[in-house]
Amino acid sequence: MKIFVALALFACLGSLAQAVDNEYCQNTVITACSSSAFSGNSICNARFAGIDHIEPEIQSYINANLAKSYDYLLLATHFNSYQKNRPGFQKLYQGLSDRSFEDSIALIKQVTRRGGIVDFNTRHESSGSVSTKRGTLEVDELHSLALALDTEKQLATGATHVHSRATHATDADRDPELAHYFEENFLGKQAESVRKLSGYANDLAKLMKVPDPSLSVYLFDEYLQKQ
Template identity: 55%
Template sequence: MYAFVVAIQPELNPRFLINMKAFVAVTLATLLAVVYGADVDVCHSSVLTACDGREGGEVACNSLHGGFKHAERDMQSYVNSQLATSYDYLLLSTHFNSYQKHRPGFEKLFKELSDKAWDNAVNLIKKITQRGGVTNLNEKHEIPSTISRGKQPSLEVDELHSLALALDSEKKLAGDAQRIHRRISRLDKEEHYDPEVSHFIEEKFLEEQASTIRKLSGYANDLAKLVSVPDPSLSVYLFDEYLQKQ
């Protein structure tokens, strides 16, 4: 009898286990359907339709979360602002690189500002994509650049006025970053709150722009004092040499 039980045990065990696994799987599926069936924003509840590109895919199976969607449009507008500002700085840089002006220090300053604004735009696009948004550079937002707002001033300006234009532009960019930060830091509206984007704006933009504003304001005030003489040509030349070494 003992031998008989040992002989048939190997045949019964696998079938029993298979049946048990099937029972557990069906039970779990039923429970999950009950739990998630009413929640259309959960990926699992619509996994068959949400993740294969059919209707509903943009609702559930994506990286959108937190309050990002409430700041997405402002962030895309901010991309446009950074790109337009980069272009304006590039024009200023080439203006001071001409044989008439020949100010290598000012050329270097505005080329660095142009590169910084371009890199900021790239980082913003990466962040928007990471958080599930889509950057559409063809979409029209508000007029982006301070230098280009309203009656566009000529970019063929003297050294002091170029610093003033750059300072105004950086202050506008800082204000735009503060508006995005304020929108996603509202603790009174949970759907707007997004600490990850808030930290990104603080670390990558607000701190850096505060430093740039301080530097440009110092340059503008120093140069304003240097040119307040009957013949400021030597003062401007020496100031340009100073900028080359920064």
Template identity: 40%
Template sequence: MKAFFTVLSVLLVGVLASEEYCYDDVVRACKTTNKLSTSPINCTAKYGAIDGVEEYLQKYVNHHFIRSFEYLLMSTHYANYEKNRLGFEKLFRGLSDETWHDAIELIQYITKRGGEMNFQTVSNDIISEEQQDANFELYELQSIAKALDIEKKLAVEAHRIHGEATRKNSKFHDPEISSHLEHEFMPKHRDTIRKLAGYTSDLSTLLNGPDSSLSLYLFDEYLQKQ
């Protein structure tokens, strides 16, 4: 019986040792010199499938930054003396701040998982969309509709990354990333999309009324109080 437990203990130690990759790096380094000549490559915060999903997360961050600047430009468009739509200015400035904050939060998450941020990774469809809309002046209803489209695209992108992280594949499967997206991003997108969809529907109905100018003025006053 003692012999059985001895063999079992040796096997367990062997299994655990095979999983201690950082430990193995340190042991190998210490066998050749009294000091670590280089940083052990496996002694990082990385685990799971962060390497497989990291590029998707980096693009998601950069898309948030791009959208944040879009919202900021839309905000300043309504803050000048000609438009003077303080309610619309407040709406888009708030969306800009929220989108920027989400990007910063996601950068912090990537670094917590041992990754790093690459600000050069951007999808080609985002670049082409920016080029098409460069000289496009938006009116009130159009601007809210555009904001609604932006939020839906960010939400769909989050779903796409979630789908990659839940694939039954050792390179991509990472339930911790899926959980983070589910709790930190998807509820925000849901609420913002619902709000903007309601604004679009309400403003469209008001503009079809007998006095669209007065309706637009009152709607802007409503946005200022939100």
């Protein structure tokens, strides 16, 4: 019986010692991360390289993508109405709207992965900010393509600006990882989108050089449905 009591007491002491050790480890981490010596780029966050320098630029680009996604959605709704009835144009602009929204989500994940915070209560502007000034979106087919082409060029310029800031900053502010991310996920895709929309606009402009272009526009819309 004495042996059993001794073993039980030993086990209790061991458990208590382990609990104290665990609490000590937690307190050590909490104390280290809350002290001024570990503020800024520390082991307690994911921030490194030039994220502080580039984060406002990315926030501005996120805002632009969200705004353009909304504009494209309005265009898609406009061409999906019973008055316009252009399912091909609706498909084109719905796809661009979805892409811009998905790009915004991907960028938010990238910023938070690097230890940043996306704050939509603060308006971020930069020298490379994409214009979000809106005109009327109730336009005809050709003018809608011209509007979309301008939008894609603005987004391409914004992505190029962020990439340039991440690549050509000073040593302390340079961020190769963010530059690589934008190069892999935005630059090529935006260039291809600009090329495609410019081709659409030029093709439709040529097809409409007839006295009654209604059939040309209808056939072009049929073509867009198949893309």
